[in-house]
Amino acid sequence: MKSCGIIVEYNPFHNGHQYHAKKAREISGAEVVIAVMSGNFLQRGEPAIIDKWARANEALNHGIDLVIELPFAYAVQSADYFAAGGVKLLQALHCEALCFGTDNQTEMDYEHFGEFVNHHQIEIDQAYQTIKNNGMSYPQQMTEVFRTLYPNNGLDFSSPNHILGLSYAKENATYEKPMILYPLRREQAGYHDTKIYQEFASATAIRKAVFSGELEKIKQVLPEQVAIDLANSPTVSWENYWPLLKYKLISSSITELQEIYQMKEGIEYRLQEAAKVSDSFQTFMKQAKTKRYTWTRLQRLATYILTNVKQQEIENSWNYSHLQVLGFTEQGQRFLREEKKKLALPLITKVSKNLTTQLALDIRSNQLYQLGNDHILEQSFGRFPIRIS
Amino acid sequence: MKSCGIIVEYNPFHNGHQYHAKKAREISGAEVVIAVMSGNFLQRGEPAIIDKWARANEALNHGIDLVIELPFAYAVQSADYFAAGGVKLLQALHCEALCFGTDNQTEMDYEHFGEFVNHHQIEIDQAYQTIKNNGMSYPQQMTEVFRTLYPNNGLDFSSPNHILGLSYAKENATYEKPMILYPLRREQAGYHDTKIYQEFASATAIRKAVFSGELEKIKQVLPEQVAIDLANSPTVSWENYWPLLKYKLISSSITELQEIYQMKEGIEYRLQEAAKVSDSFQTFMKQAKTKRYTWTRLQRLATYILTNVKQQEIENSWNYSHLQVLGFTEQGQRFLREEKKKLALPLITKVSKNLTTQLALDIRSNQLYQLGNDHILEQSFGRFPIRIS
Structure with a gap:
C-alpha cells in the first residue's frame, strides 16, 4: 500500500495541518498518510497544549490514517535528532514518501542537499569548528557554515520549519532506500506569527488565543472538533x-x-x-x-x-526504538496489517507493565505531564489505539 | 544571669505555651527564659503552620526572652536527636536549667533515669537487639526494653511528650554540668486531643480548627496576637x-x-x-x-x-552546630551580651552569603518552605533578630 509520512506535533491541530495532510496525499499519490507525532512534550521544549490522545484523535478525523508516537528521546530535541527519530520510524514502516512544510522562499533540491551533507560531513564539521566559539547562536553558525560550502541555496537556519526540512533531507539520505521528499510551501501563516489569519494560523497564535481566553476568535482556523476539545479538555502551558x-x-x-x-x-x-x-x-x-x-x-x-x-x-531510549501506535483509521489498520511482519522496529499497541524498563522515560514523562492539570487522564497504562471508522 | 531553657516548636504558640514559659521562670527562679525552637519544619515531619519569625515574635511577646533556632538536622528527627540538639544548644549557652512538659502521670526522677541510661547503654542495646525484629513499632519496643531494665517507672513510650522528657534526661546526663531538670505536668490538653478545651488546647486541635476555618472557636486558647497572625499571615499544611x-x-x-x-x-x-x-x-x-x-x-x-x-x-550540619538567634527581649539581649564571649558554639545573628555552605540545609529547607504559600517572605537572607522592648 503506497504510503506517505509526515512528522508533526499538532500543538494544536488546525486547518493548516488538515491542508498539509490532504496535500501530502495528493502530491505523493499515497493510499495511506502516516503521522509520526510528538507525545506530550514537544520539540521546542514545551508541554503539548492538549494531550497526545486528543491530538491523535483530531488528526485521525481530519485526513491522517495512522498516528505513531515519536518517543521523548527524539521528540524533545534539536532539529537533527528530531528528524532522525521521525525518519527512523517512517523508514521502519517502509514509508515511501515524506511530505514536510517549509518556509523556504526558493526552489531547493532537498535530496541533493541531503546527499551533499552526507558526502561532505568532514568539511562541514571543520568549518563549524573554526567558528564554534564566535559567540553566535547555533542557527547563525550553521547558516554561516553553509553560506560558503553550499552557496546560493537560501539556507536560512533561523526559520525552524526550514531547518527541519534540511534535517529530514540529511537524515533521509543516510538510508539505503531514501523516501521521496515533498516539500510543501506553508501558504500563509509564518511559524512565529502571532496574528490570526483568515483561515490558516500558526499554532503559536492559536495557543496564545487559547490561553488569553479568546478561543472564539480563532474558531475559523480550527476544525470544529478541535475547538470543542480546546474548550472542554484539560489544556496546559x-x-x-x-x-x-x-x-x-x-x-x-x-x-x-x-x-x-x-x-x-x-x-x-x-x-x-x-x-x-x-x-x-x-x-x-x-x-x-x-x-x-x-x-x-x-x-x-x-x-x-x-x-x-x-x-x-536518552541513549537507552534511542537503543530501544519502537513504534507506538496512538490510533488509526480503517485504512491505517489495513496498512498495519499488511506491514506487520516486515516492520523494522517492534510495534506497541499497549503499554504493558513488562515494557516499563524499555519505555521508562516515556512513561515517566507522561506521568509528569499529568501533574500539570488534575483532569489529564492516565496516558500510558490501559490506553488502546484510537480507532476511527 | 540565671537562665532556664525550654525546647519548643510553637506550632502554633498558644496559652499552654505561655503558661509553660511563666512556670519555667517561676520554678527555676530564672532571670531569663530561653526557647530553643524548631525552624520551619518540625519534629513530627511537618511544615510549621506559620513561619519561624512569626512564631518567635509571638513567643517573645508572651514570656520568652531569647529564641534560638534548632537547626533542621536536629529539629526534624526522632526524640533522641531532637533532644540532643536542644540540649546541645542550651549547654552552649551555659543554661542552668531545663523545664519541659510531660504527660507522665507518675512522679519520676528524670535525673536518675538519665544517669541510669548513660551507665547501662550496653544492656539497653542488647535488650533492644533481641526484640528489634519482633514487628512492633519502635516506641512499643522501647517500652518493652525499659519494662524489664527499669521497672515501675511508668515509662510509656507512646506519649510523645513523655518520650521527649526521657530523651532530654538521657542527653543532659552526658554533659559535665547537667542542667537542673524541671518536668512540668501538662495540665489539661493531651497531645493527641482534637477537642478544644476551655483555656488550654493542644496545638493539634488548634491547627485543625485553623484549617477548617474555625479560628473563631479557638480564640480563647490563643494570645490575641497569635489569633491575628493566624488570620492574616500565610499558613501552610x-x-x-x-x-x-x-x-x-x-x-x-x-x-x-x-x-x-x-x-x-x-x-x-x-x-x-x-x-x-x-x-x-x-x-x-x-x-x-x-x-x-x-x-x-x-x-x-x-x-x-x-x-x-x-x-x-545531616552530618555536616551536626558538625557545624551554631546558635542562630531569631529574636530577643531587652533581658534576652543583656543575657547574650554577658555570655557572648563564653559561648561554646558560634552565634549567628544574620545569615550572610559566606555562611551558605555551613547553613546549606537550613537555607534550602527555608526556601522550600516558602514554596508552600506565595505570601511567605524570604526566611534567611536579610532577616535580623526580632527585638522586643
Missing part, C-alpha cells in the same frame, strides 16, 4: 509546571543538576539562581536567557530538568 | 507541599530516592507507587502507611524527600 520546575531547581544540589541531560557550561548555577527570584516560567526564562542559548534550547533544558532526564536514559 | 512531594517521588529514579536520608528497607518503591495513585497528602500517607512505620516516622521521611536531604548533609 509551561506555567502549569512552573511550581514543579522551580521546586526541582531549588531542591537539587548543583551536582544533581549537572547530571541532567544537556546541562553544560555551568548553566546550572544560572538556572538555580534564576529560579529563586522568579515567580513564573516567563520571568524565569527571561532571567535565565543568555546570548549563548536560544530560547528554544533553554526551554528544552527546562523540560529535561522537569522530567529529570539523564544522558544514559 | 502538608497539603500545600503535596504537589511538590508527588512530583519529587514520581520524577526521581529509585536509585535517587535511595540516596535520601533514612530511606531504608525498600520503602522507596512503596512511596513511589503510593504517590502515583494519591491526590492528596492524606491519601498518600494512608496508602503508604505500614505497621512497621509510625505515622510520624513516615511523615519525617516525607519531609526528607521534599527537602531532598542526604545523610552527608
